[in-house]
Amino acid sequence: MPDSEPAPAADLLREAEAFVAKHPEIEAFETLFADLSGVVRGKRYPIEDLKKVAKGGLTFPASVFLLDTQGMSHDPGGKGFSDGDPDVFARMIPETLDPVPWSSMPLAQCLLQFDRGPGRPLELDPRYILKRCVxxxxxxxxxxxxxxxxxxxxxxxxxxxxxxxxxxxxxxxxxxxxxxxxxxxxxxxxxxxxxxxxxxxxxxxxxxxxxxxxxxxxxxxxxxxxxxxxxxxxxxxxxxxxxxxxxxxxxxxxxxxxxxxxxxxxxxxxxxxxxxxxxxxxxxxxxxxxxxxxxxxxxxxxxxxxxxxxxxxxxxxxxxxxxxxxxxxxxxxxxxxxxxxxxxxxxxxxxxxxxxxxxxxxxxxxxxxxxxxxxxxxxxxxxxxxxxxxxxxxxxxxxxxxxxxxxxxxxxxxxxxxxxxxxxxxxxxxxxAGYPTLYAACKEAEYDEFDWLISPQEYEWYL
Known part of the structure; x- marks a missing residue:
């Protein structure tokens, strides 16, 4: 699977057209990515929207990469509520559009990569962080x-x-x-x-x-x-x-x-x-x-x-x-x-x-x-x-x-x-720069939420 810059829209469109022709039974497709905690998030679309998504991409708020395991945003580093939760671009990754064989309905899925615009990868995307190290x-x-x-x-x-x-x-x-x-x-x-x-x-x-x-x-x-x-x-x-x-x-x-x-x-x-x-x-x-x-x-x-x-x-x-x-x-x-x-x-x-x-x-x-x-x-x-x-x-x-x-x-x-x-x-x-601090802030907020929960053991010991 490519790890380079986003593929040209024309190439993604051709891939989408070929996929629909090969799999006429598919009714819907999912666009997926993994967040900071490795939780898979995304959106599901009717298959009629595949060509549009392939050609133009889609958008998500950048804060989706700063959620805790439960999907809560804690505004780490002022990113989320404080900055107005701005959107970023998400684009299909070539060669990741495939059927979902375990689904009860005819379904497909693809992976996404994120950017703030051409030539500006999203620094919060774990995929891009790995690419930096490579x-x-x-x-x-x-x-x-x-x-x-x-x-x-x-x-x-x-x-x-x-x-x-x-x-x-x-x-x-x-x-x-x-x-x-x-x-x-x-x-x-x-x-x-x-x-x-x-x-x-x-x-x-x-x-x-x-x-x-x-x-x-x-x-x-x-x-x-x-x-x-x-x-x-x-x-x-x-x-x-x-x-x-x-x-x-x-x-x-x-x-x-x-x-x-x-x-x-x-x-x-x-x-x-x-x-x-x-x-x-x-x-x-x-x-x-x-x-x-x-x-x-x-x-x-x-x-x-x-x-x-x-x-x-x-x-x-x-x-x-x-x-x-x-x-x-x-x-x-x-x-x-x-x-x-x-x-x-x-x-x-x-x-x-x-x-x-x-x-x-x-x-x-x-x-x-x-x-x-x-x-x-x-x-x-x-x-x-x-x-x-x-x-x-x-x-x-x-x-x-x-x-x-x-x-x-x-x-x-x-x-x-x-x-x-x-x-x-x-x-x-x-x-x-700054990513470890944001990651730590996200996890610290998650641990704070966890610590507020009262476990059965706590009742057993202290009630």
């Missing part, structure tokens, strides 16, 4: 190749008496799931119809899926997205993938959730990011044998790791974007809780997976499945660039279990994390 690497003659791995839960639509989630009923045994076998094939077989429909829906929408794995808890799965050399397009795919998973689950009378920690006593769901870097000749600069060396880690790889570890405290508010996100971090469960790296070690924050030199990459294991993929990847690439240009030493790799103790430098509480981000000069440089 461009910084391009300026060094480096091209990122990226892939996402996402864990998610299928849960019963019926809640427990405490309004919490519960595992689904196994389609084969007709018994409620109570346990799982990690990598177990019986679980894959039981949910094979749903999982295959997800894969087929992704295929129709051009989202490149890979391996499917049963994970550590009942109803938990992981589906990998394939490596691509377009980071912005890869994040687009991630958004489309999550929407497809939720849509297919609803079709089967289930709910899919990418909540980081839906069950206190069970495994959380992560968003693992894989990145390698190619030079102008297509060689992987993370390959330690590239120039005749024998090390598994090239100097560029070590510097990239050093930069990501150095900026990890600043990025925690992005990698863990809400109160529940931080419940995922616990010792000794393969969830990183400190600034660590290592070869083929799942307890560290940055893992260098097994493989030959040309496939050498960094796996970033900190983000939760609820993180905004554009911003999470942007923070990762920002750290890589920061480390390479400043030649930051990551220290020695970790041997054995790195997950025994929390790192005091990592802000493992929501408000500490947003304070750290707001004060980060590095993230201000990479994500855009």
């Amino acid at each position: 461009d910084r690497l391009h300026d060094l003659g480096l091209r990122p190749v990226v892939a996402f791995e996402l864990e998610f839960y299928l849960v019963d639509k019926e809640r427990t008496a405490e309004r919490g989630p519960q595992p689904p009923i196994n389609p084969l045994t007709r018994q409620r799931e109570a346990a799982t076998q990690v990598y177990g094939m019986d679980v894959i077989d039981a949910y094979g119809t749903i999982l295959q429909e997800i894969v087929e829906a992704c295929m129709i929408q051009g989202v490149p899926t890979g391996a499917i794995t049963a994970e550590y808890a009942p109803g938990q799965f992981e589906i990998n997205l394939r490596h691509v050399d377009d980071p912005v397009g890869a994040a687009d795919d991630c958004i489309l993938f999550k929407r497809a998973v939720r849509g297919v689950a609803r079709k089967h009378d289930l709910q899919a959730t990418f909540m980081a920690k839906p069950y206190p006593e069970r495994a959380g769901s992560g968003l693992h990011l894989h990145v390698s870097l190619l030079d102008r000749d297509g060689r992987n600069v993370f390959d330690g044998t590239l120039d005749g060396g024998e090390d598994l880690a090239s100097p560029t790889l070590r510097h990239a790791i050093g930069g990501v570890l150095a900026t990890l405290p600043d990025a925690m508010a992005i990698l863990a974007p809400n109160v529940n996100s931080f419940r995922r971090f616990e010792p000794n469960i393969f969830v990183p809780i400190n600034r660590s790296w290592g070869f083929e070690n799942r307890s560290v924050a940055l893992r260098v997976p097994i493989g030959d030199g040309p496939s050498r990459r960094i796996e970033h294991r900190v983000a939760g499945a609820d993180a905004n993929p554009y911003l999470a990847l942007a923070s990762f690439l920002a750290g890589i660039h920061h480390g390479i240009v400043n030649e930051i030493d990551p220290g020695p790799p970790t041997e054995g279990n790195a997950g025994t103790a929390f790192d005091p430098a990592l802000p493992m509480r929501p408000r500490r994390a947003i304070e750290t981000l707001a004060q980060s000069k590095v993230m201000d440089d990479y994500l855009g």
